[in-house]
Amino acid sequence: MAEAMAETKTKAQEGAQRNGTDVTAERMERFSKDELRGFLRDMLLFRRFEEKAEEAYAIGKIGGFCHLHIGQEAVALGLIGPLREDDYVISAYREHTQALAKGLEAGPVMAELYGRDGGVSRGKGGSMHLFDAERRFMGGHGIVGGQTALAAGLGWSIRYREGDQVCVCFLGDAAVNQGAFHESMNMAAIWKLPVIFVVENNAYGMGTAFERVSAVPVVERGEGYGIPTHAINGQDILETWSFMEELAEEVRSGAGPQYVDARTYRFKGHSMSDPVSGTYRSKEEVSEKKEREDPITVLRDHLFEADLLSQEELEEMDAEVRAVVDEAAEFADDSPFPADEELYTHVYSELNEHGRLFLDGRDR
């Protein structure tokens, strides 16, 4: 893929010129060479991780639903990377790379996808329910829009304890049609909760184009709640990272909730069981987006252009992250399945000393 990426360089450069090379140069200056290369490395890691997951799914090592984040890496990295360790992140079910961006290790995340005891949720959550309480990655939620209410609660808790953390809540564009989203936005607004609602606007809810199910664009959905709204290019890590660096500080100092329309694109099907294109979007649309708006090639080209990275270094970087992902897959493979006894653990955190909690007759 490194070679393939080199081929699309010219087109991306053209794009950068059209969008203003000056803006890009200015943004590049905010970061050191190491930081910029770090961004590329992390996004490459996310990409390779998802590709490995895809591979593992195909051979049955991962089951159930598995939603890949390929194409949306700059949203995860740029909007989570600048956060503090004690800030909260909560998401829906397309959350593998967001977990990695919050500092969860690739091995235990992969092991969770494999349904193993060494997984971040002990194999009980799976792809859609990645959690790490210590790193304040609060899931991994499977009901569209449900996490927005939980995010309001995390924000509530920060305010209740007079903390200066923020909570970043990711949701898909389709989730803005859910009641939970509207109720949560309203509560966040009236109580000035430190929650940043980020719509990963990839234009489709599964196979339904957003404009087919909404009379107004995503960006207009925050206005009725009096929540400051932002629209960003989610395919440009320089933009997403700089944006969150500033926004998180504003929210920390009391700016209240924020609503972000992060425009992005999903390069894969809705889940592993769904086609990449077909009745709802054309092959051509997908390949054009991949060619012009791949967050990895966009950054790579900026780095090439500024002489901050050579093709050889890119290949080395790619080899390094591939090794990390291979190791993660090995870790997952080596991790045992949860023991049979685990079926009944973690249902209740407090096993009352009186009465029966389980009614399936097992404790007769």
Add this chain to the structure above:
Amino acid sequence: MPEITYREALNQALAEELERDDSVFLMGEEVAEYDGAYKVSKGLLERFGDRRVVDTPISELGFAGLGVGAAMTGLRPVIEFMTFNFSILALDQVINSAAKMYYMTGGQISCPMVFRGPSGAALQLSAQHSQAAETWYVHSPGIKLVTPGTPADAKGLLKASIRDNDPVAFMEGELLYNVKGEVPDPEDGDFVIPLGKAEVKREGSDVSIITHGKMVHLALQAAGKLEKDGVSAEVVDLRTLRPLDVEAILKSVHKTNRAVYLEEGWPYVGIGSQIVALIQDEAFDYLDAPVVRVTQADVPMPYAKNLEKLAKPDVNRVVAACDRVLYRD
């Protein structure tokens, strides 16, 4: 022992727990400035301030979910539903978030919280405002369910529920709020009733009327009527439906060999269905008659007074059910 109302008992429990633990807060519609739709939270705003006693928009799904999110960080929200009828809007957050959180996080995150409010029918409130919500809640593993029928149980069990580390649904009775009963004086120490313990509200030897929540009072009336007829009925109040005091149920059935389950809700997959299954499974040889259930009629609650009366369980029907298991009919 002082006699106070069920409402006052709940108010005492809330006040004591708010006082004891700063991580406890009460949130819901009209709970603060209005003092609660049923005045259960009377005076709490004044005493604890608007950080701890919080009025919400009419957004059951939203504030139930907010409570779950707050509980995920270790706070102990008490989420009041004005009635459990409205909690149907919130069931996604109760079932999909609160009840499953501890499991799907592999034991990392529990939700120490209470969902409380009145459940079941009052008087002529018609179909959407008169339903018993127990089955919807108790059906899902991960949640606990408490249904106090008396002021003392209301107080002691609410305190235990707030202290419990799992999500607890706590169903009160709209028609119980004015009911008076003896509750230990707060001066005499912390009064907490552990979850999972049934109580025999009346001893008897001929038939067991097993029940929960406000139906306890109906069961006691029926037992009184049966006594005049020379039948000694035992009334077992389960108090908590999950965890379930199986031992107490079996003990009573072993003694009387005949049982009636009385509940306010609908029969189909009602609480009684589970209790009957349990008794036939674990005490079959002790039974002298099939277990009979008394429930609401299997229809939405009608408005017309006469029809409503027909739809609800009443003393005569409980007595008739006892007669049936005693082969006296």
